[in-house]
Amino acid sequence: GKEAAAVRDALRVRGVASVYLSDRDSVFASDEARDLCLWLRGVAEPQDMRRVRAALGSRTVGLSLAELYDLATQDELLDQRAEQMRELRMVWQVQGVLAMLRQSLHVLQLAGRWRGQSDGERRLTNVLHLAELLQTASSQLDGEQALIRWLAQQIDEVNAGGAGDSEEQTVRLESDEDLVKVITIHASKGLEYPVVCLPFAHSHRMLEAHKTPVLQLDDGEGERVWTLDFDKDDTKVADHDRLREDLRLWYVALTRARHALWVGWSPVNRQGGKSCVNHQSAAGHLLGGGLEFEAADWLPKLQALEKDADEHRLSVQLVSASAEVPLTVWARPAHTSELRDALSCTARIDKSWTIASFSRLTRDLASQTLLHMATPRPADDEPPVDAQALPEQAEPQAPWHRFAKGPSAGNFLHDQLEWLAADGFALDAPKAERLKKRCDNAGYKAQADDVVQWLTRVVAQPLRGPGSPLNALGTLLPEMEFWLPAERLHAREVDALCQQHLLPGVSRPQLPDAQLHGMLMGFADLVFEHEGRYWVLDYKSNHLGADDAAYTPQALAEAMAHHRYEVQAALYMLALHRLLRARLGEAYNPAQQLGGAVYLFLRGIDGPAGGCCTLPAPIELLDGLDAMLNAEVKA
Missing domain, CATH: 3.90.320.10 (Lambda Exonuclease; Chain A)
Structure with missing residues (x-):
């Protein structure tokens, strides 16, 4: 996950859009979920200006500091926004929460503003995903407040480490067209890509006794069992199994590219140590024959690989990274397509249904003068009760x-x-x-x-x-x-x-x-x-x-x-x-x-x-x- 985030951040800086195809996070853990909770509260209670201000101040709505200042100092602007929310509340009551949220995107012009942002598609996808989940939940809940409590509960459960792992809640792909696909090696099995980049070829996670609470070992009869009782020798055996699995995945990684494969390589130390541990990775094990080498000794091995490939009519080029890599930004080529005539709808839709x-x-009973539960009135012939003389309640x-x-x-x-x-x-x-x-x-x-x-x-x-x-x-x-x-x-x-x-x-x-x-x-x-x-x-x-x-x-x-x-x-x-x-x-x-x-x-x-x-x-x-x-x- 950290490696995927690093890759996507580097691509984002260069203007290259990407999608993480192995993301299993819950959409309720997103910033959009928390902001949507504020927005629903504001729409449900547009007469409460604190709710309205909180909704408009969220990152998802994205008003500028100047706009927020105007709302804080000009009551008529805040009243206009509150009136917007009252109209949206009517849409919620008549057509449902999904229709209201889609109308909110239109009223606030969010889709257009997000489109120009690096994470805009991600935000729009999350909001629409949450809107669908809310619409589904609303069929089993009574009223706006019940739906708001449901959303808040989902957010709390995910943040507390519980639930959130169902297929319906997993964040959706914002797009899978014309994007760099960031994917785990394991998930790439059976797939093929024109060009493959492996920036973390040296990556591995060695098993160490003092960091491992439980091990999976061979019981000697062909079965694997989990154990809490193990020593350093058991850990070495388990790490050997880890290396075998890494080698299998390394084979998968090397065979996914159709045209070209780019492999990143750098010397790796562990916990600030001076010795190089690349030999413990799958790539280092194959390149060094399982032997340990210092950082400077790996370069001849890489050069030998380049020469050996030429003899087998393979094209391998060794490129050393310079101290300073220039930052280039990708420019999207201009592409226009001829627009078709808009389709006209002649169907009659009953919008009151x-x-x-x-x-x-x-609804809105609270706005009327309601009955107040009071203690029984004393009889006409009884003296009035002095409230200060009442004994302390038991x-x-x-x-x-x-x-x-x-x-x-x-x-x-x-x-x-x-x-x-x-x-x-x-x-x-x-x-x-x-x-x-x-x-x-x-x-x-x-x-x-x-x-x-x-x-x-x-x-x-x-x-x-x-x-x-x-x-x-x-x-x-x-x-x-x-x-x-x-x-x-x-x-x-x-x-x-x-x-x-x-x-x-x-x-x-x-x-x-x-x-x-x-x-x-x-x-x-x-x-x-x-x-x-x-x-x-x-x-x-x-x-x-x-x-x-x-x-x-x-x-x-x-x-x-x-x-x-x-x-x-x-x-x-x-x-x-x-x-x-x-x-x-x-x-x-x-x-x-x-x-x-x-x-x-x-x-x-x-x-x-x-x-x-x-x-x-x-x-x-x-x-x-x-x-x-x-x-x-x-x-």
Whole structure:
């Protein structure tokens, strides 16, 4: 890798483009991945000027210092950039992240600017590669923030030395046409090139006992085994095997050229020593017959090789490098080709068609005046409470009340429950130890015992509605994915229908006035069957208060309405309703076989509601949603 980088740097200085055909780095380790994370945050939150400035200040966007100064001192210019990002956010929401990123390249004129830079093609290839990976990941994630967290997690894992070695993440070749190909000898087997340059002909890596933690040795029966117990004699044997392999690769290197082969040679010392060790390389072993020579003694050997080649009608020329090599820059020859007439497209493309999810229907709720979870008001005949006279709050009753809050903690808990669901929510002693290990890997080592205690209670807690705990349910289907075709679905109509049939009497913010035309998709955390009835279940880690008393039925209902989870439940129940109707046919009776939706608030398992907000599945609601999705477009 270091040799390849040195070669490419030398070529780049001389204006010669190259490509490294043996690169196995992850694209998530690139500068473009980190900059793209900043750009996504800026586009997702264009109202946050800190996000906007961070996005515009990245190396990938590449604004000049003068442009950045103008943005810092002229508010109207920054507002124009923020408006650009708002428009890009609309593209993201309607057409997806891939379309948004391609539009970003156009708006910022990045492709044209990068084309004139030495690493421009590399940067453009990385950005387009990351855009494709993000588009693929977005099909399994809800909303912009979830996608941004996914990208940040991929970057962190690669930087920490984990993952990143899958074929999909390996950096792609920016081009393989009209470029110098830099490739390892091993990867060149079976290939042929017009001209081959071997600048590191003397390169080798000798095995030494004090630097080698493990050796592969012949066991005397034709098998090779790895061993940690070895001495210097074993190391010499292993190094002899290394030389044999180097000789095989050297043969490969010498036979790849069709017209000419250029070999670099220089004396090599090891760790500042004075003795020359070229004889330990494959080329030196062949040239010197395995004997050790000082640096000055190699020149006659090379001259003899040149003379010997002439006798065998081979052309070998020995060229000594001068002290100063002039730097020449390659000039690309002028080449123009006749342009063809542009093709005209007559197809009609429905640009309003899109893919959306529950998060799309509830987007921008934060901008409305939402409900605030407050402590119950005192009765009219009770005196007002003096806040300063309140006693100091006692310690939470259970560890889950002091567990970390926020989306990251919620995603972690969801992942553990999904993992447990694959094995029927069994949580015995061996599974508990594995759960602790998973906590450690996710950064929750200090809370591992609390998580085990918590989830042990969660899986054994009877669910309100089905009346059975998770670990005693029948058929389980975790992460049920669904796709529902929608023709001009209006969010306000869905809003009115859900308010009519779910959580009656509980006030809630209105859904934004949006229209969905395309596909409605989602993932239900869990679908299960119990005593002939089918249910959907969703895990919620919302923090409603410091103790069990905060998780009353009324508080759970208000939290559901506050986030419009009842809309999510309605869509999940509709997907399950359609699945059962398709699978069971005329035998399906929703009144008897469709149970409803259970929203399990994990922090409220000891609260008055047992942590459950259970919603029914009114057939009028499902029929209404069904009709909305199937509504034909009117001329």
